Amino acid sequence: MSLSSRAGSFSSDFSSAPANATTYGNAQVDTTSPALKLTTAAAGFNQSGSFVINDLDPGQRVNGFTATFYLRMGGGTTPPGDGICFVFGTDVPNAAFDEDGSGGAGTISGLVVTFDAYDNSLGDNTEGPEFRIKIQGNLAASRKISNQFQTGAGYVPVTISYSTSGTLTLVYNNAVMFTNVVTLGPFATGARFGFGSRCGGGANQDQFIQNLNITTTTVSRFYVKGSAQPFPSIGIASNATFQVQLNDSGASVDPTTVTMSFKGAAVTPAASKNGAVTTIGYTPPALLAGNSTNRMIISFGYSNDASIDSLLYDFTVAATPLWSLAPNSRVYLPPDTDLSGGTTPLYRSLALSPHTNHLYIVSRTNNASGFGISVNVLDSTSGADLYRMSTNGIQSGGTITLTCVTVAEDGAIYACNVTTTNGVIIYKWANDSSTTDPQIVYNAANPGSPSNSRWGDALWSRGAGPATQLLLDSFFHTNILVLSATDAYATNFTAAPYTNAYTGGTSGLAIGRSIQFGPTNTWFVKKRTSSGTAPPVPAKPLQFVGYTTGPNTTTSLLSDSDYYGQVGGLTVDLSRNLAAGILFVTNTTIPDRLQVYDISNLASPLQIAQYNFPVNHLKNNNMIGQVIFGQTMIYAVDGNNGVIAVPVSPPPPTVLNIARSGSSAVLSWNNLNPAFFPQSSPTARPFSWTVLNQPISVSGNTNIVTDALTGTNKFYRLLK
Structure with missing residues (x-):
């Protein structure tokens, strides 16, 4: 061919x-x-x-x-x-x-x-x-x-x-x-x-x-007239229809010979001819999944030529959240009490339990300290509202009575208040039953930091039971605390103070930031320039810090400023080489965005996906939000701009398997990443690759192609 x-x-x-x-x-x-x-x-x-x-x-x-x-x-x-x-x-x-x-x-x-x-x-x-x-x-x-x-x-x-x-x-x-x-x-x-x-x-x-x-x-025999539709082919609508036009050039396309494969399955396209132009169209019977790549292969012959030719297209549906909650869609997602300035978002943090599959959102229904506090439990798969946890015993006081929430590896839930007087109260729920009351596990002036330090805007946990540790930092200062449980039930904690000279400096920072434990004795911290700077915003780095005890010292292991300056609330998942952060915009005609990165090289992030929050930007003047990774989803809350859940799992590595069956080679590979297609070459050094146009059969998550073996050698590869 x-x-x-x-x-x-x-x-x-x-x-x-x-x-x-x-x-x-x-x-x-x-x-x-x-x-x-x-x-x-x-x-x-x-x-x-x-x-x-x-x-x-x-x-x-x-x-x-x-x-x-x-x-x-x-x-x-x-x-x-x-x-x-x-x-x-x-x-x-x-x-x-x-x-x-x-x-x-x-x-x-x-x-x-x-x-x-x-x-x-x-x-x-x-x-x-x-x-x-x-x-x-x-x-x-x-x-x-x-x-x-x-x-x-x-x-x-x-x-x-x-x-x-x-x-x-x-x-x-x-x-x-x-x-x-x-x-x-x-x-x-x-x-x-x-x-x-x-x-x-x-x-x-x-x-x-x-x-x-x-x-x-x-050009020989035919050519594609104009662009295949839809154009652009990336970010198409889920209800898209598809069309390509072929113009005769030395041969006459026969519309009765047109066949099509869509997403690996044979389908019946519409094909008609007007003069020298053959129009081929297809309308899928159902909406296409968000974020999906849909491969279309068209084959056709000629009325005056024995050749068979093929075309191959990949159409990618726009990235959309798996579920989302718009501001004001629920009582615990209320509007900012400072609508003109957006300085006091009433929901700021979320956490996920690996044991119950529950998502937790802390909210206030009024800016007054201690009024309308709720810890809301959602189904993390669907976003469905389930119930409220007990807040009996939550003490009023501080700048914000309850704000950040985190879940330890044993399922215990921790949350804290915000103060500007160098103290913080941390509460623990042993489980998320609606009848389980919180208990105070830490209430002290934080050692080693100035009396006007603000604490409680960022909180992270790891470990379980007596091995539980909590991590929090001070706004506008260089102080960080590692809190460790002191008893078998993790009902009391002691603080180890550290000074962390954030590479991005301490001036001109927004309250919104992220901090999390890394492997062993390390943490990540990412801050963002305050709203006083109009875009383009100077980038503040993701800093990877190692710490030691006795004496308490820190060492900067990495400081990477290769994220857009407008990105904050960044969280990393080293087990999957992913990071995700919120790009806070200022234009009220477009939404804030969640950006997902491949961090296989931690010093060289590569953006791989982007998702819009459910409404056009509502002011969030302090850039407050949080991102967490679940087993199958990434969850993000953006103060005043809602909550979204998006896919987390990158497709597993695609490996080409080859087995001989008589005089044929049977090729197989997983189709979780549909962009791959097989090629063959009769020689090596140099290779002479051509696309295999044999039909692809699908068995579950596996694509299968059978290719007749000719000659003495044949080499195969997958290409994207």
Whole structure:
């Protein structure tokens, strides 16, 4: 089977200047230390450089390409800037252009893949660092990152591939950033490849390319007309319908031969033909699950050609919470008594019991200390309201009578008040029965801290019974307490004081923050700049701290500022290499957001998901909120903005299993991550990979493909 004709190619290691390409602006080919140098840190600021390759396929329309190169984005300022772009289009200028494909000659209207290293965001629009894909000026996809562009003095491999389906896949440093993103059918004749770059007035870096290789294929038999729908293919509606149009080009598509697989199952699409255009459509019989990736494979033949061709698409439904509670939707989610300033959220904290599957939310129904205190019990799976715990014995007093709540490993529930006089009261419920009264387990002036210290805005627990420990810190000071149970029933605690010089400083901080135990004698703390600073907000780091006893000392193990400055309430789950935090916005026409990160490298977080809170932003002037991880969900409360529960579990690693059955190979892999598809190659070194288009059968969570073995060797892989 041949989808298209092999055509042009470009290859250069830049040991000599390529004859069929031109540099513009600050770009140069360095043949001494072979590289295409788009900008250099040594050249200072306000640079723009581009590299444009002559048309590789004169008179022909490119229907697919693969571009590989090695990229260096390092050195220069902190933060570095500004980025590069890879472009393909008919209006690529003979002039310098920037990382967005813009310059003195206008903006490129074709394909622009941007590697944006600098956050140029204004207000609440966090633009970079990120990857962006634009087609005809329309955003097809974006992917937030943190410091992954910072390669130092080294280089990382990059692969950009554009398929006959009109989709694009981007692999950066061996990590798949995008797979099968819908862009556009083939470009008109005369399209050219190129790179653009920029360093602005206050940031710069080396932006170098090595070992550039591009191969193309040209139109044969058919091409995709326009973009497959819906476009963009990421963040689609759960009730989306799907359509793709095929234009004859050298052969005549037969609509009666069209077959479709959707989510691994055979379905019946609608197919019709009008002149040279075949329209294929499909409407799923039910709503698509939020956050799901839905693979669509279309196969078809021709009335005047024996070939069978296929198209492959991945459509991702918008990320939506599994359940949410809007402000005012329940009596214990009341409005702030300071509606204009948003300074006194009446619900601030939540906790989860691993034993009962219950979620706990502490609330006040009035700002007056001691009035309307409730500890509310919810079903964590559904968010259903269950009952209230006893608050008999909760003492009035302090700035807030009861605020933070946490659950120890034995299911005991702890909560505390807030004071500004260097004291705190901590209560314990032995269980969450509505008849179990709380008892005071700690009520003392906290040792080692100033008399005006504020305590109780953050609380964490670990251990069980006599091994229970509690962790809390002081606002605006450097004091942290580790409280340890002193008896077998954990009814009394003693405090060990520590001084923690938070790397982000102690001035200009919001009350809202997060603190939690890490492994053994460690903790995490994350603070946020106060609301007095308008976005973009200076980032405050996630700090990982080790502590020792006798004497009580601390050591900073990591301080990472690679989260957006607007993110607070961050919690980490090292067992799953995940972190999640609340991005507090200021614009009242958009909602606050929960952002989820892959922290496989703790010093290099990578955003993998984002979820909106249930209403547009309501003022939460002190950035108060909390995030906790459950077994299958992440829960977040955002003061004045409600509660959400979102999926927690990343798909397990996808492994390709191969077994022989007679003269066939049986391939199988889990389908919990549906973006993978199989390829085969008859040779190794070099490989010659082609997509396996045999039907995929589904058995539970397993995809199965049977492939006939031919020749002496056959190699297989899964690709996203």
